Amino acid sequence: MKLTDYEKAMYDGEHGRAKARAMDLLVRYGEALGAERLVETNNVAGAFNASTPSVQPIAEKGMEHVYSELNLDSDEVVEVPHMVAHTCQLITGIDNDNWELQGVDKSLVDMQRKNEKFLGRRGVNMFATCTPYQVGNVPVKGEHCAWMESSAVIYCNSVLGARTNVEGKESTGAAALTGRIPYWGFHITENRRGTHLVELDIEVDDMMDWGLLGYYIGEVIGEDIPVLKGTSHQPDLVKLKHFGAAAASSGGVEMYHIPGITPEADTIEEAFGGRKVKDTFRYGAAERREAYEKLQSATEKKVDFIMLGCPHNSIDQVALIAHMLENRKIHPDVQLWVHTPRAIKQVAERNGYLDAIKEAGGVVMSDTCPAISRRLPQGTRVIATDSAKQAHYLPAITGVEGWFGSVRDCVDAALTGQWNGRA
Amino acid sequence: MDIVTEAKPETIVLKGRKVVAGRAEGEALVTSETISGWGGINERTGTVIERRHEMRGVSFAGKILVFPGAKGSSGWSAYFHMTRLNGVQPQAMIFTRMTTKIALGAVVTRVPAITELDQDPLSVIETGDWVVIDADAGTVTVTKKKSA
Incomplete structure (x- = not known):
């Protein structure tokens, strides 16, 4: 793979060990793809978070260990400098406010918060959503990006006309520190x-x-x-x-x-x-x-859990749910979780939508979703969701039965405890 | 074209392109279905967990994994990365369809990997065949298992 003089200098360690390890990963990855060169990027959306039990033994040694191993694939533990590209954190496994409701162990919450402090100081912006384009990261047409999250990648390429492949935890970690990603796939006009x-x-x-x-x-x-x-x-x-x-x-x-x-x-x-x-x-x-x-994997009409907001809801979607729930109560046997980015949740709070949903018995969650966290209300057997993605993944991952339908059908199920959805 | 003949063990050599350098040999585990990383495998056991997958419940730990490639979430590399940390990674990867998921995944799993073979590995290689992969030389040498 052809490297520019600057890239070669980073590779050779002239700009520090972290960048050298990042370049090493990018060169291995680029050669695996058969890419001829790297391309500059100043827009990275990745998964830097430490929120699962499998990360805990690494995190206990220090957050540099987490970044070196999981975001750079480096055996050498490097000091992590400030990111050079504009970088944001995608969805995580833990809602920093509603973690008890999720059934998350306090030690994992502490780990995630400690990791966020480490990353925040280094320029990883804590959007904590699968929809960074809803909360300020809106790349322009032609902009080369390095994004993870399949639903964000397809939006970035198709709706915005910016250019990204489906990147991974390690490639986004390396891109954030070097401002480079392999020039391959959707970065090239003919492939689009x-x-x-x-x-x-x-x-x-x-x-x-x-x-x-x-x-x-x-x-x-x-x-x-x-x-x-x-x-x-x-x-x-x-x-x-x-x-x-x-x-x-x-x-x-x-x-x-x-x-x-x-x-x-x-x-x-x-x-x-x-x-x-x-x-x-x-x-x-x-x-x-x-x-x-x-999309229907359920037969039981009695539902336990309604999941709305995958990908994370816009403010208009939250408003619609609040409106439908106004002055009503959800069925006592049903839990309703509405997912939206934290920044949008703040707007929803000021608008009174949060109160409307809360008073009806629902919860507005941020930072996570049940498919990513693998956490549902205890005892959930049958879910209903307005998201094809969640209806596809959640039954496979957690073993529940799932109904898919319109947001109206889902809210109706939350109020009655029964699924009456129609195609 | 059926090139497998009866009784005598047969050796076939396929030529391809190196994805990750290295040499490995072992028993082949072949699937015609792409594999999901996140949501598709158990990273502690190296077992495929996806519902309706033909390899559900089968572990690829220590095997030469022969498959079309990756599908699903962008967490693919992270999950195969974890199989290496947990010591349940495949010994090598032979695949047919290049994507960013499989390229990065093979790199961080740090096992010899090869693609763009001159014959379709999914039809030439069967589960149980003995496979020697020399990624630097770009060769896959297949010794067919003895027929029962």
Whole structure:
């Protein structure tokens, strides 16, 4: 792999041991990919947190050990300097306020807080959300990024037109300290063009419609790049957040085009950019139904737990839930958790949404989600969620039964204790 | 093309591209399905846990893992990284589809890895075959298991 003089100097240790170890990882990784060079990045979103029992033995030796081992793949324990790239922390395993409700051991909470102090001083911004683009990290078109979190990567590439591959804990750790990432995959223009045409035969309008469409497409095309034709309604941040998260869960979609809406293509032709169309398929009522049925893994109508906010909710989503719960009480046998970034939670508090949800018996959580933390209210057997991603992962990870539906169906289940959702 | 003949042990050599340097030999564990890291494996036992996966309940610890590659969460590398720290990593990786997940995962698992082979490893290699992988030379030498 070709390195610039500056990169070579970092590799040779002229800028300190941490950068030398970071460059070593980036060179090994770049060569594994077959990349010819690195590219500069000033936008890193990674997982630096220490919040699981498996990290505890390493964290007890000191937070430098955690970063060296888990974020740099380095046997040598290095002193961690300030990050050179703008860097943020994605979702973590522990809600710093509601950890008792999650059933987290106090020693793990202390570890996460200690680690946050260590990282915060070094420039890792504690967004603690899977949606950094909702709380201030909105890369511009063409910006080279190094992001983890599949639902954020697909949003970054497709909706914002910025460029990132699905990075990992070690590559983001190295990118944050060097401002470099392998120039490969979605950093290269030719690799961003469409591969499949999806013709929509039905209206796709509300959030549930978009989630189902994404879930269907991901299952059909795996990791290819869909181009949508025939969209009936203008989507917004929330709908595309759900569409992308679903497509990245059932498949591995990291990029899509909606000509006229997403920034890299005004027309179908531009979306394919001369690339041969691998396949064309239609999405109609039968396909929507198929996606809906695949997302249901429950048979028991009596629900215990309603999970809303995956990916983390926008303020409008929190407002809608608060409105639906106003002056009502959720069923005594049901727990309702609503997930939103901490920064948005603060707005929700000032608006009174938090009180409305609390008074109805629900909880607003931040920093985490049940799939990442693997923590649900005790005794949960049947869940309901408005997120295709959570309906896909949570039953597989925790063994619960899951219902998927609209936010209205989920709130109705919270109030009645019964699932009455409809496709 | 079925190149396996009866009775006599047979040796096949595949040529490919080094992903991670090194040499290893051992018993092959072959799956035609991609593997998830986060949510797909138990990092303490090296066992596949994904529901509906054909290798569910099977451990890849100490095996030459032959598979299409990685899928799922960006936590892939972190989970395979943990299998190494826990001593339950595969001995080597042979795969067919390059992604950032598998590249970074192979690097941090620190096992010999190879891809872009001149024959499809998923059809040439079967579970139980003896495999020698020399990533620097770009070779995979397969000795077919004796048929019963």
